[in-house]
Amino acid sequence: MFSKHLSLKITQWLDKRIPPATDVSLHRRNIFIFPSRFGFLFLVLCVALFILGTNYQNNLILILAFFLLGLFLVSLFNSYLNFSGLRIVIGKVGYPFAGDSANVPLWIETTTKKQTAHGRLHIALYGKNVQLSVDLDRLTNPVDVAVPTSSRGPQAIPRITLSSFYPLGLFRCWTHLQFASTILVYPSPHPCSVVTYDESGEENQEGPVSDQQGHDDFHSLTEYQPGQPLYHVAWKQVAKGQGMISKKFSGSSEREIWLRLTTSSGPQREADLSRLCFMVLELDSQGYRFGLELGDTLVPPAQGNHHRHQCLKALALYGFSEVSHE
Amino acid sequence: MNRLNPSAYNHAHLLLTLVLCASSFTLFTPLQTWILILVGCAGIIRISLFLNWQKHQISVRTINLLAILSAIVLATFGWQLGLLLGMLNLLALACSLKLMLLANRRDYFQLIGIQFFLIGTGLVFNQSILFSLLYGMLTLMLLLSLAFHISPSTSWRAQTMRIAKMSLQALPLCLMLFLIIPKLGPMWQMPVGKGSETGLSDKVTPGDLAQLARSSELAFRVSFEQQVPAMNQRYWRALVLEEFDGKTWQTAPYRDTLRRRYQRTNNRFNPAVSGPRIDYQVLSEPSQKPWLFGLDVAISHDSKIWQGREYQLLSRFPLQSGIAYKVSSYTQSPLLPDIEVLDRRLNLQLPESGNPRTRQWVKALREQHKTEGELIKAVSEYFIQQDFRYTLNPNPMPVDPVDQFLFEEQAGFCAHYAGAMTYALRLAGIPARMVTGYLGGEMRGDAYMSIYQYDAHAWVEWLSEDGWKRLDPTALVSPLRLDFGLQQAVAYEDSFLADSPLRRLQQFAWVNEFRMLLDDMDYLWSKWILGFNRDNQEDVLKALLGELSTLRLTIAGLALVAITAILLALYHYKHWLVLAKKTPAYYYARSLKLLDDNGITRPHWMGPEDFSKQVQQSMSTDISHIFEHITGCYLQSCYARGGNTKTQGLNQRMRTLLNQLKQGLKKKKSSVRDAQRIDNIS
Structure with missing residues (x-):
């Protein structure tokens, strides 16, 4: 004492x-x-x-x-x-x-x-x-x-x-x-199956299915964002010396998927945040374009390292009323 | 279990090992040989670990076993060594085992601490200049080891410089403490080591002194304040031997008991003195014995010294290290017995039997010569008439030594003569005793006198009506001994210092000169370092401060503190001094200040070049031009390569530029004022 x-x-x-x-x-x-x-x-x-x-x-x-x-x-x-x-x-x-x-x-x-x-x-x-x-x-x-x-x-x-x-x-x-x-x-990632929602709010249990990704439908060329998968890089253009350019595919731009926190309080919440963390990492590593919805906080759909950080930061800060980090 | 090697290329451990080995081997005499071997082994193990020949430490179990065995051996053989040597051996043993074990930081620091203590103990045994230098070096090596332990990757050079710098900083502090901290007396009696047994002993069997006379070791030194007494008057009294058992003379046990009783009640002996006085200082070498030296009736007021009632000086503690004391001698003053009855009784003591021929001879003499003077003369004449010989190589006389000496051998050293004479006088009923000490001494210029062990001497004192009288039978046989010393006295048999060939080289002049030079250094060392005592301390303080009063001491103390504080402050705020030393930065700052006074201030975020441009826009060209130059110089001093070499010239230029700027601004101010005045007038 x-x-x-x-x-x-x-x-x-x-x-x-x-x-x-x-x-x-x-x-x-x-x-x-x-x-x-x-x-x-x-x-x-x-x-x-x-x-x-x-x-x-x-x-x-x-x-x-x-x-x-x-x-x-x-x-x-x-x-x-x-x-x-x-x-x-x-x-x-x-x-x-x-x-x-x-x-x-x-x-x-x-x-x-x-x-x-x-x-x-x-x-x-x-x-x-x-x-x-x-x-x-x-x-x-x-x-x-x-x-x-x-x-x-x-x-x-x-x-x-x-x-x-x-x-x-x-x-x-x-x-x-x-x-x-x-x-x-950040919350510690807790492995689980990925649950996403589309714009209309419809739940998709199996996670983003492969045919929805439209990886094959080439849409346009954009500037490479750090964090995008390397197989999206338009190597031909890079070789020509036009800088790092990545291909944009129609599937990933048209269909926006969302991650959502379902519980807002109670002991379950932390576990859900951990799961969401895992999902963010999972989707990011697969190169999806996704958004995150945490109660009042919305992270609009995007891709790349910065987006991942924004999402994880939102998860980390959820429930803390303090001024956000950085 | 093998453990990893913490010593590989570890300079701290290497230095520690070297120091341990060196300091142990300087303690060659007091340490037992097997412990030295153990230290050597530990050293070799550690060095091979350092070189990474050996990759694994010895296991703890092995060392524990070794420790137990060593402890048993030390306990068996060490108990007779006495406390001091026993402890020293134990310390060295523990060090060597710990060195084998050395693994972590704690072991290391403990070992370092013990090492410092071991060096201190080494100084108990060896105090000469060379040994002191060696121990000083070992201390520095230990410090270096510590430095390597703390910052292992610094180079040897930088590390040595660092330690040297710190030691130099510590030295004044050390001297100050040495001068100021009062010299205390011993707090308790320390165990005495059985060092090398040179020097007088309180038991003399004739023949012992002849052994002693073969040693060229220094016994003590004396510096006289006035005139030096003649060689044949320099009878340095050390011991009074009053007990005779037929072979051996020794101090009377009753005297010792009596002295202890007096010491307990602090009843000091103050003999009545008269006549001329000789003042001198004695610097005694460490002898492990308490007795000291003085001429005739020697009086010392030193609290460390006890005045014996048989006119002998004693230190309160055995001389483990050198001692310096002041004495006054009254050469003409009689040695009056303190309690005459006691002196008489003690000095008529005789063994019950033995030496029958001497007994008969004395009996016959006594019948012929009734008075004391006549009898003494008769005995003396016997020495002169018979063909007695003074020799350093007397034959052993095991049975009835006095008989054998007087009637058969007729050759002996001073103790033979003194012993025989004393015995004869006692047989004749005259109280007599043997006194041992030194006779003579070698003068070095006017500075000091050295008395060596080969100056050891023994003579007789007999009790007359007016006190104890000195009688030296050796003088009758060998007058040379008195006037020219032992070397001349035994020159005929070539036995002087037969055992020390080096010392015999002194017949060559330059060798002797060199020896004298070393002696001089040693003398100064003993006088000012080893013999620096409370009197010296007071003298030095008096010389520095004048009369010692509380006020002065306080002021001096405060002044010391203040000086130290100021020095530290200066050291600490070096960068202030640098600024005051007028660097380009200083001149630039001054010019900024000038411009500031004139209304142009440099914002803290603006670089010098930009500011110079701003000045160009707002000031007339002559001023802005000067300032541009100043800025240029400043930038050069900041960024130019090897800028320091040219700063001298740069400073010069900046000083002139600054002056120009000052004048320019002044002119501008006055012209503005003039213009205003003209405006006002118009």
């Missing part, structure tokens, strides 16, 4: 101290520094050497103890200065399906006007174990942080903890960064 309260307090304090941002330079206000476990061992060692030196009246041991103590202090500054040279920018977050983990790409800039940061950087989600360690001297940007998701909808990126033990492992420098960006989680 008490610890819960405490952690809440800490979170509130962190929110005030390190507000969300997309581009963070580490500096005095967002860096924490404390001796590591080895740092404490080192201090104990210094005391032990001091006692040894005093008891044997041995100045050399005393000098060693003082030197190590001096090094401890120097290390404090070096550690801080090194860590404060970092700048972290969040990249474009991917769209995971519920239950998968989202890739949050972090672009880490190690060189500032003042210096270049070195050493290993340990990355973890706030309160979790270290997920990955990167060597700043051999860095390849971006660094992908996996954020697990559980349910559909917009989800805030949890605080990401970056820590470094540079230069001697005596101090741990760390920061808990909050990025002003959300992850849009």
Whole structure:
């Protein structure tokens, strides 16, 4: 109970101290520094050497103890200065399906006007174990942080903890960064049979039947949309150097098919959304032109990657009154 | 179970291994040989893992078995080593096993910690300059290992530079702490290692000292503040031996009990002194023994030093490391017994039987010579008349040694003479005792005097009406020993330092000169580093601050803190300094400010070139032209390749351009004002 309260307090304090941002330079206000476990061992060692030196009246041991103590202090500054040279920018977050983990790409800039940061950087989600360690001297940007998701909808990126033990492992420098960006989680696709509706609202249990597709009836040439099946590409024209052009078939343009959410509330709804997600993916992969109807939200029939994203986004956001993602 | 290899091409582990091996082998004497072998094995295992010859770690079970066996061996053989050596051996053993086991971060950090401690322990045993440098290097190597552990992909060069920089930054802090933190006395008695047994002992069997005289090791150094006493007056008292069992002289057990009682009640001995005084400082080498050295009636006010009632100086703790102390000697002051009855009783003690011929001889002498002076003279004359010989190679005399020495061998070292003389005096009813210490010493310029183990000497003291009197029978036989030292005294038999050929090379002038130079360095090292004590600390602080008052100390402390803070701030805000250093950026900023004052402000989103164009449109050509130049210079400094090399010239040009701009704007302002005035007039 008490610890819960405490952690809440800490979170509130962190929110005030390190507000969300997309581009963070580490500096005095967002860096924490404390001796590591080895740092404490080192201090104990210094005391032990001091006692040894005093008891044997041995100045050399005393000098060693003082030197190590001096090094401890120097290390404090070096550690801080090194860590404060970092700048972290969040990249474009991917769209995971519920239950998968989202890739949050972090672009880490190690060189500032003042210096270049070195050493290993340990990355973890706030309160979790270290997920990955990167060597700043051999860095390849971006660094992908996996954020697990559980349910559909917009989800805030949890605080990401970056820590470094540079230069001697005596101090741990760390920061808990909050990025002003959300992850849009699609519903997890649930395999089922595809149920579509035509314009008149008539249910079609078997799904779009093959003769309705009219793949053979060539209609016209259009600009290729990313996501369209490659077998629609008019390769002859492409070979002539006219750019990516795809064939449009009469069947797919004339007959519009719709996906529709039948239940609007209750526990059944999530399962239906999962099924719809599967159907969207299925129809999209087969190159159909389809629309989506979710209560008040309508996604007009279209094709391609963008359309798929629109549909999945509508599914993800259904029931969330928040401002839509992007 | 085989485990994967965490050490392959891991420089951190390699350095750690090297340091462990090196620091263990510097502890060659205190460590047992089998432990050294174990350390070597661990080193080889780790290095082959590093080179990836060996791909798998030894299994934990094997190491556990090894650990149990080693522990049994150490427990069996180690218990007689004493606490310090036992612990040291255990530490080295644990290190070697841990090194074999080393797998994860935790092992590594523990090992690093123990390594630092092992280096500290090494300094208990070895304190010379060379060893200190070696240990310093090992410390840096450990730091380097740590640095590699934290950032493994940095180059050796960069890593070394980084550690060197940090060490240099830490050094002033270290010195400051060393100067400021008060020197404390030992908090508790530490176990003493049985180091190499050179030096005086509290038990002397004649012949022992001859062994000691074969050592050219340094015993102690002295720096005199005024004149140096003559060679034959430099009798450095160390130990007073009052108990004789027929063969061996040793300190009287009753004296020890008495001293402990006095020490417990802190009842210090303050002998009455008079006459001229000699002040000097003694820098003693570590001897693992408590006794110290002083001339005649030596008084020291150092709290670490106990003044014995038999006129001997003792350290409160055995000298595990060198010690420096100040002494005042009163050479003409009599050595009055503290409790005369006690001194008399102790120094008439005799073994019940043995040495019958000496007993008879003394009995006969006593009948002829009634007074003490006459008797002593008679005994002395016996030494002179008979053909006694001073030698470093006396024959062993196992049975009735005094008889054998006086009437058969008639050749011996100083302890033989002193022992025989003391015994004879006691037989004659004169309280007498043997004193051991050093005689002479080699002067190095005016700076200091070195006393070596081969200067060890023994002589006699007898109790007269006015205190204890010194009597040196060796002087009767070999006056050379007194005036020119041992080397001259035994020159005839070529036995001086027969065991150390290197030292015998000192007959060559340049070798000797070189040795002296090394000695000088060693002296400074012992005086300022090893022997730096509370007195020195106060002296240094006084020299820096003047009289030590609380106020001054406080101010000095605060000033130190302030200076450190300022330095840190400067270091931290380097980029301010850079701006103040007048870079092209600075001049450009100045020119922008000037234009801003004149009504043209650069919007934050506008690039320099665009702004220059805007200036062209709104300003007269002479001004906009200058500004165009300034912008050009600024852009060149920002984007030109290898821009830093030319900044000097660029700065120069920008400064003149800025001045021109300033003047141009001023002129424009005044002309505008003139125009307004003309307008007003018209």
